[in-house]
Amino acid sequence: MSDTRDRIVLAHGGGGEMTRRLLAERIIPRLANDLLSPLADSAVLAPLKGSICFTTDAFVVQPLEFPGGDIGRLAVCGTVNDLAVMGAVPKVLSLALVIEEGLLLSTLDRIIDSIAATAREANVVIGTGDTKVVERRGGDGLTITTAGIGELREGARIDARRISAGDVLIVNGGIAEHGLAVMSAREGLAFDTDLCSDVAPLTGLLNAIFETGADVRFVRDATRGGVAGLLADLVDDTGLAIEIREEAVPLSPVAHHTAEVLGLDPLTVANEGKCVVVVPEREAERVLVACKAHPLGRQAAIIGRLVESDAPCVELVTGAGGRRVVQRPYGEDLPRIC
């Protein structure tokens, strides 16, 4: 029974005194803000000026804490980025925690601290939330669901249908780092790397991009499915082909090596702080300069362009000068056997 003192137990979700204390002692103080603190059943938001962007997301990751981040930071960044890439300024998030019994309270504390810190970094508040405790399952420990509201900035028109042949693709830095870091942190992966997840809120970077006044046609964060999945979607949505140059795609030596060892194509590996921006060619330089001036865009690069084609697909010109097609991965990419 000594476990009840340092671990989550079912009683923490029972709605009684244990629940009250969990919230009042461990969660609310860490996230405190004017919207959340009254602990009413809903948060009351002031009217926003522009159109409202609204999104929702769910987060599971194993392990809960990994090099460069944790599930809390992931949840805030994932939600904020979904708003930011639409051209919105993220304002308020909701946060629902589904906790498995047995989770260490100290782990929960660190994750809530991380949520609070990341929310500050992204300039959003956690306006409302909920906590449930469930029986022990696989031992994943914690699932987080969020919703987010943002204010669409004036003039932003993020729409794949506005993309035309000749537009160029910019990515803001080294790819594949989140997926590879999580995979190598996952219990038992038989090697160590000093790879860190790139999980970060893209609000500031996208602010800088939009402030150039460039006609940004499309932005999306390259999360699950990686850059490959995103580009495959773009081909489907535009009917255009995409040509990218392998040598231009930012990839750190350690990510390159790790992907090689695992037998994975970095293009198909998840990112949590990388986005692909589509702009007309004449504006590309301007946007690139703005990216590079931001800490999250130092390695930004033009990786390719959209072209007319009667058999549209994503094609990669490889470092060796060859060509091959890039497809969205099926399901989850797994390390190869040998």
Next chain:
Amino acid sequence: MSDTTLQDICRQIAEASNLGRRINLMEVCGTHTVALFRSGVKSLMPANVRLVSGPGCPVCVTSQAYLDVACELAERPEVTVCTYGDMVRVPGRTGSLEQRRATGARVVVVYSARDAVKYAARHPDEQVVFLAVGFETTAPATAAAVLEAEQRKVDNFTVLPGHKLVMPAMRALLSAGDVPIDGFICPGHVSVVIGVNAYRPIVEEFGKPCTVAGFEPRQMLLAILSLVRQAAAGEARLENAYGVAVTDEGNAAARGFIDQVFKPANAVWRAMGTIPDSGLALRWGYEQFDAFARFGVTLGEDYEPEGCRCGEVIQGKVEPLECPLFGESCTPADPVGPCMVSSEGTCAAWYKYNRPRAGAGVAKR
């Protein structure tokens, strides 16, 4: 040669291969198949240089019968099957391990054999069966895991032996003589274990050039150049384009692990049938780790999924596009055979990396 550009090497390949006939080079290993596509090297080959995939994708060479045993074990309530991820989606006679997991069977994806031992130690009330597949690259790890289980007395751990050895398959292929091969691109990581000299019989008995290569474009292109030049000159040599990582003798310590735990045994290869001494069985003293023995299961008759030509694909007899199911009823999302499932499968690589339409032209070339 380190300052020659990749384009230079390609030019030299084009010059050396200008023989007015086809040159067939077999990459033995699935990792090479994928790397050749992914790096674009395949697309840079002159029209008459054909890179043929060999029997080196661990999942693809595994017999259907083995998979059926794995599925049968997964269905037992006491059993947890631990496996490399690539195996879970291969369709067996009655569905895949993935489908069984969805209906309640315990199938756990691990990244190494040791992880399966760790899992077994943490779950003493489950019978943990590790699907021991792969070549000389993964066999030492399986052996080490068995030794660890013995030492730590993890007696709820067994392995289902399915390892294969590369050399006997190459010999079998050449002895059958029905696939034209001008040279072999030999897999770097396997060679790290078995050593360059292991291929000498292929060179001396069968007169086929062998070049060991890693998986970087430069190494693969240099290996192709070396093989094309030998083919042109009618020579057969044993060469190493992988460099210092591979020695003539290989890694004796890794082979020592294998020898301690396993002995050579006949093994059933998909479509190639039983090849003598091409697999590994547990040695006397380690039979208690043999899942076949512990659960009283045996391999049934092997068969091919209906309409699937994987068996011919892994022997280089046909290219994926010659299979009528390719890209039609067989795709990575809905695979019929293991060659479309495995991340190292030849069909999957053709499907993933070729242009959807241009692909048809490739086959007719």
